[in-house]
Amino acid sequence: MPLKDECSLCGRVFPLYRLKRCQRCGRLYCRDCMTTDVRTGEPEALCLNCARRIVSPTKRWKYEPLKRYLQRRGYFTDHVALSFARIDGIIGDNLPMNAYKTQTWWNNSPSSAHARAWLEAGWRVEQVNLEKGTVTFIKTAKPPTTRREKRRFKPLEKPFKPAPVKPLRRRRVPSKTKLAKMYARLKNLERQRKSQLRGKFKPRPALEKRLFKPDKKPAATD
Numbered sequence: 001m002p003l004k005d006e007c008s009l010c011g012r013v014f015p016l017y018r019l020k021r022c023q024r025c026g027r028l029y030c031r032d033c034m035t036t037d038v039r040t041g042e043p044e045a046l047c048l049n050c051a052r053r054i055v056s057p058t059k060r061w062k063y064e065p066l067k068r069y070l071q072r073r074g075y076f077t078d079h080v081a082l083s084f085a086r087i088d089g090i091i092g093d094n095l096p097m098n099a100y101k102t103q104t105w106w107n108n109s110p111s112s113a114h115a116r117a118w119l120e121a122g123w124r125v126e127q128v129n130l131e132k133g134t135v136t137f138i139k140t141a142k143p144p145t146t147r148r149e150k151r152r153f154k155p156l157e158k159p160f161k162p163a164p165v166k167p168l169r170r171r172r173v174p175s176k177t178k179l180a181k182m183y184a185r186l187k188n189l190e191r192q193r194k195s196q197l198r199g200k201f202k203p204r205p206a207l208e209k210r211l212f213k214p215d216k217k218p219a220a221t222d
């Protein structure tokens with residue numbers, strides 16, 4: 001039976017030859033969790049966490065995401081079991097070797113920076129299994145309500161008042177100037193139409209003009 005080990009990030013188990021060692025943190029990872037070292041171009045040289053730390057080194061508190069995660073879970077449950085790999089994923093970094101090797105790293109002592117993450121979130125470590133790489137947290141307190149939440153759940157002080165409905169606008173009476181302009185335009189159009197009509201008629205030949213007087217009614221013939 002070939003030797004097997006699990007990826008330090010995703011936790012899947014592979015035969016040893018499928019796992020590679022990260023050049024930065026020195027732990028074993030599967031190929032999916034390894035990436036190219038952008039500085040050297042060497043493929044599958046770094047684990048994803050180390051690669052991220054190289055690309056964007058941050059100075060924030062490493063365990064802040066774990067604190068926020070536990071706070072969030074605290075709204076729904078009072079018992080959370082996490083694998084070390086899962087915590088790596090939450091904090092976007094690798095837990096130190098001591099977390100894997102020593103039970104004391106998981107002590108609920110407020111003086112240690114990492115323990116503050118769960119203590120401040122209102123949790124404490126109930127049980128650690130170094131062999132399996134799991135830790136169980138138990139909720140100790142109600143999660144503190146953040147300022148944002150206070151704002152969100154602010155009760156309504158005033159009764160609901162609908163926005164005032166605008167009265168329908170009265171039709172404005174056009175000014176005299178406007179009326180005069182409209183009237184002139186109308187007259188112009190009329191004149192134009194008439195002149196077009198007139199243009200269509202053929203002028204009467206001179207002879208016809210002489211014979212036919214339009215004003216005069218033709219005399220009735222008996």
Ligand SMILES: [Zn+2]
Nearest residue numbers: 007010030033
């Ligand atoms: Zn993996």
Ligand SMILES: [Zn+2]
Nearest residue numbers: 022025047050
């Ligand atoms: Zn690494």
